[in-house]
Amino acid sequence: EKDLGADLAKVLITEEQLQAKVRELAAQVDADYAGKDLLLVGVLKGAVMIMADLARAMRSPVSMDWMAVSSYGSGTKSSGVVRILKDLDADIMNRHVLIVEDIIDSGLTLSWLVSNLRSRGPASLEICALLRKPEAVKTEVDVRYVGFDIPNEFVVGYGLDYAEKYRNLPFVGTLAPHVYGGESA
Numbered sequence: 001e002k003d004l005g006a007d008l009a010k011v012l013i014t015e016e017q018l019q020a021k022v023r024e025l026a027a028q029v030d031a032d033y034a035g036k037d038l039l040l041v042g043v044l045k046g047a048v049m050i051m052a053d054l055a056r057a058m059r060s061p062v063s064m065d066w067m068a069v070s071s072y073g074s075g076t077k078s079s080g081v082v083r084i085l086k087d088l089d090a091d092i093m094n095r096h097v098l099i100v101e102d103i104i105d106s107g108l109t110l111s112w113l114v115s116n117l118r119s120r121g122p123a124s125l126e127i128c129a130l131l132r133k134p135e136a137v138k139t140e141v142d143v144r145y146v147g148f149d150i151p152n153e154f155v156v157g158y159g160l161d162y163a164e165k166y167r168n169l170p171f172v173g174t175l176a177p178h179v180y181g182g183e184s185a
């Protein structure tokens with residue numbers, strides 16, 4: 001039997017730290033959107049965990065919708081050209097929209113998404129990202145809510161994958177080198 005723990009190099013953010021931060025973010029969002037009808041837009045698939053936990057930690061009733069996008073590019077490098085695999089069900093014209101993302105790495109996905117959604121005429125459009133990497137500060141994207149600024153390491157867990165695995169970890173960690181097929185896999 002394969003143990004998830006054996007694939008990990010270290011835990012970067014514990015389950016407790018994640019849950020405390022999610023409660024903090026939810027309280028901020030609740031306060032900022034008090035009296036307003038809010039639509040949370042989760043970006044599949046990475047944002048599934050943060051979306052579910054953030055929404056559950058909120059006190060006000062919100063709507064939830066999902067988008068799936070795929071960025072064209074060679075291998076792991078994102079090109080900034082994005083394709084919609086699943087569009088929103090909702091019409092966001094005149095609505096208050098909060099994009100929920102697990103991580104901003106290069107920022108290319110979000111900058112494309114923001115201009116795409118902005119063109120649909122929402123009443124407001126903001127971003128909540130659980131994690132942000134250093135590269136992201138170079139992009140123009142203005143992120144209203146950020147959970148953690150993390151170092152430029154490949155992280156998995158709590159929605160984030162490596163080759164579609166490890167999304168189910170309840171914490172955020174880095175992978176052991178043997179997982180990448182590097183040394184003695």
Ligand code: PRP
Pocket residue numbers: 043044045046047069070071078101102103104105106107108109110160161
């Ligand atoms: C990951 C992550 C963000 C995006 C960030 O998604 O969940 O959506 O990349 O990268 P960027 O800032 O460099 O654009 P991915 O495309 O791997 O799809 P997934 O959410 O299904 O894992």
Ligand code: MN
Pocket residue numbers: 043044045046047
């Ligand atoms: Mn994603």
Ligand code: MG
Pocket residue numbers: 046160161
């Ligand atoms: Mg991914």
